[in-house]
Amino acid sequence: MKTALMVALGGAVGALARYMVGVGAMRFIGAGFPWSTLIVNVVGSLIMGLLIAAFALRYSVSNEMRAFLTVGILGGFTTFSAFSLDFAVLMERKDYGLAVLYLGSSVGLSILALFVGLSIARVVFQ
Numbered sequence: 001m002k003t004a005l006m007v008a009l010g011g012a013v014g015a016l017a018r019y020m021v022g023v024g025a026m027r028f029i030g031a032g033f034p035w036s037t038l039i040v041n042v043v044g045s046l047i048m049g050l051l052i053a054a055f056a057l058r059y060s061v062s063n064e065m066r067a068f069l070t071v072g073i074l075g076g077f078t079t080f081s082a083f084s085l086d087f088a089v090l091m092e093r094k095d096y097g098l099a100v101l102y103l104g105s106s107v108g109l110s111i112l113a114l115f116v117g118l119s120i121a122r123v124v125f126q
Helices: 002-028 035-057 063-077 080-092 096-125
Strands: none
Touching: 002 035, 002 063, 035 063, 035 080, 063 080, 080 096
């Protein structure tokens, strides 16, 4: 239960950070390109790499703190960081075929699912 609470708290922090990046990107860069999404995906993935390496190489943290930082904050900030970590784990295991399948299916099926959802919503709500 404590871990779930830490994840929820971290998720709130991450979601707020994502919102603030969106506000900042709109103010300073503009709306012609999805800059805020790109920024949170790249920054979140960078931070995930830093955290995972730090936990493995130097710092011993509790499962609750690990979940707070990775699943909670980074999950609320961007789920792309978890996707990036999953892909990296497959690559480091030298499971290249599965890594490429995961990459293609995650991106392709997610975009396809979005269009399916749009189509269903247009039929149901019009």
